[in-house]
Amino acid sequence: MQNRGLATMQYQARATDMKATDQKQEHTSSYYAATVNEVTDYPMLQGSHSADVCVVGAGFTGVATALTLAERGYSVALVEANRVGWGASGRNGGQIINGISGLEKIRKKHGDGIADMLWGMKWRGNDIIYDRVEKYGIDCDLKSGFLEVAPKPSQVSYFEAYAEERRRHDFPYKYEIWDRQKTCELLGTDAFHGGFVCYRDGHLHPLNLCIGEARAAHTLGVQIFEQSPVTSIEHGPRPKVRTAEGVVEAQSVVLAGNAYSMLEPKHLSNLVFPAGSYIIATEPLSDDVVNQINPLDVAVCDVNEVVDYYRLSADKRLLYGGACNYSGRDPASIKTYILPRMLKVYPQLKDVRIDFEWGGKIGVVLNRIPAVGRINDNIYYCQGYSGHGVNATHIMGEIMSDAVTGTMEKFDLFADMKHFRLPGSQWLGNQIIALGMLYYKLKDRL
Numbered sequence: 001m002q003n004r005g006l007a008t009m010q011y012q013a014r015a016t017d018m019k020a021t022d023q024k025q026e027h028t029s030s031y032y033a034a035t036v037n038e039v040t041d042y043p044m045l046q047g048s049h050s051a052d053v054c055v056v057g058a059g060f061t062g063v064a065t066a067l068t069l070a071e072r073g074y075s076v077a078l079v080e081a082n083r084v085g086w087g088a089s090g091r092n093g094g095q096i097i098n099g100i101s102g103l104e105k106i107r108k109k110h111g112d113g114i115a116d117m118l119w120g121m122k123w124r125g126n127d128i129i130y131d132r133v134e135k136y137g138i139d140c141d142l143k144s145g146f147l148e149v150a151p152k153p154s155q156v157s158y159f160e161a162y163a164e165e166r167r168r169h170d171f172p173y174k175y176e177i178w179d180r181q182k183t184c185e186l187l188g189t190d191a192f193h194g195g196f197v198c199y200r201d202g203h204l205h206p207l208n209l210c211i212g213e214a215r216a217a218h219t220l221g222v223q224i225f226e227q228s229p230v231t232s233i234e235h236g237p238r239p240k241v242r243t244a245e246g247v248v249e250a251q252s253v254v255l256a257g258n259a260y261s262m263l264e265p266k267h268l269s270n271l272v273f274p275a276g277s278y279i280i281a282t283e284p285l286s287d288d289v290v291n292q293i294n295p296l297d298v299a300v301c302d303v304n305e306v307v308d309y310y311r312l313s314a315d316k317r318l319l320y321g322g323a324c325n326y327s328g329r330d331p332a333s334i335k336t337y338i339l340p341r342m343l344k345v346y347p348q349l350k351d352v353r354i355d356f357e358w359g360g361k362i363g364v365v366l367n368r369i370p371a372v373g374r375i376n377d378n379i380y381y382c383q384g385y386s387g388h389g390v391n392a393t394h395i396m397g398e399i400m401s402d403a404v405t406g407t408m409e410k411f412d413l414f415a416d417m418k419h420f421r422l423p424g425s426q427w428l429g430n431q432i433i434a435l436g437m438l439y440y441k442l443k444d445r446l
């Protein structure tokens with residue numbers, strides 16, 4: 001039997017650690033932070049405020065929720081511990097990938113009757129992103145094309161299944177299966193045995209998207225507070241969200257702190273596990289090299305259990321990421337950790353300079369379905385995209401907005417899914433997951 005009291009105490013101890021080290025920070029020193037369109041400087045939360053909805057955490061989940069609600073005429077306060085986009089949303093690989101992990105499990109539970117609704121959800125986040133980039137004029141280097149590649153010959157068979165699914169649903173966008181020769185030619189490497197490219201997916205500068213969406217929300221009246229870690233939430237008919245110097249009273253609260261959040265430990269500890277993922281960025285590459293390694297400028301991700309992913313930035317750097325680390329310990333040198341993986345695919349880049357290295361925390365859920373639910377009827381949470389969040393957070397922003405305004409159909413589908421909470425402390429949970437992932441890493445290598 002799990003010792004919930006002990007687990008909660010340990011979780012709170014980690015929360016205190018996080019407050020001292022991780023909170024109230026400026027952006028990590030990434031390529032993205034070095035190339036932002038706007039250095040945000042929203043005020044700290046001080047004094048008393050009120051809103052229809054208070055959203056905690058200004059990553060994609062929080063910003064997309066706030067913007068959707070503002071578009072619908074609700075008053076919103078968005079409270080961020082650090083800066084808009086400071087978490088995974090401002091640090092990720094920028095790959096816009098269709099789907100939400102776990103949709104297949106939801107279909108199995110609820111039957112084929114909802115299959116069309118779930119299929120319709122797959123690209124909903126992409127559509128929201130494309131629409132907002134256009135509507136609000138957000139400059140975030142948006143490009144079309146996401147290529148999945150097979151490091152092992154046995155994985156090539158996945159691609160026919162992807163194509164078949166699209167044919168069945170009359171998918172109106174361009175997609176292609178690439179054989180080994182075409183993949184080698186268009187990626188300048190023989191590391192892969194084939195690929196599947198979908199042009200409704202793509203890639204972008206995630207921090208500029210997040211900051212641009214926040215600016216749009218602010219223009220529509222959302223009160224944004226930065227450098228304001230939420231320390232507690234007072235439950236009640238109108239919950240109060242408290243920081244060191246201020247409070248927001250609202251009808252509903254949406255918790256969107258994902259892997260960085262330590263709030264509501266009684267309900268949320270051991271549900272989402274922070275896993276580190278790491279990226280390096282080279283110096284800008286010459287046109288010759290770009291034409292050799294990625295002339296179509298698509299985002300690339302392998303289909304292993306523990307993925308490597310890469311793409312070119314707008315100024316033609318190679319942004320190469322991967323090596324998910326579940327133990328909770330970051331590598332001493334991200335460059336030393338990631339560079340050998342990049343050189344395995346592109347040995348010809350051995351002399352290029354690495355200008356940036358950084359990492360961030362992915363929120364991993366054991367059954368891979370985002371953990372969505374409600375505490376006391378008016379405090380909602382949504383977290384844990386298991387590494388595929390650019391599209392999924394935008395879908396969830398819409399679903400959370402629907403839910404707080406009374407349309408529960410899609411929210412209930414997710415909230416209804418049972419999540420397994422590991423016994424013991426969050427730290428112990430991470431070690432157990434790290435052990436489990438060793439199995440998958442070995443499987444990828446075989």
Ligand SMILES: Cc1cc2nc3c(=O)[nH]c(=O)nc-3n(C[C@H](O)[C@H](O)[C@H](O)COP(=O)(O)OP(=O)(O)OC[C@H]3O[C@@H](n4cnc5c(N)ncnc54)[C@H](O)[C@@H]3O)c2cc1C
Pocket residue numbers: 056057058059060061062079080081082083084085086087088089090091092093094095096097228229230231256257258259260261262263276277278279309321359360361362363383384385386387388389390391392393
């Ligand atoms: C290195 C890396 C690469 C990735 N690559 C991809 C990719 O290519 N494609 C893809 O689809 N997904 C990718 N992901 C996953 C994706 O980035 C996430 O799923 C997504 O950004 C999660 O967004 P979020 O808003 O839920 O959380 P976050 O972006 O982490 O935002 C949470 C925010 O909440 C704030 N917060 C936490 N606690 C509090 C508090 N108490 N008070 C106030 N604020 C608080 C934090 O400061 C933070 O800003 C990657 C993730 C990482 C780390």
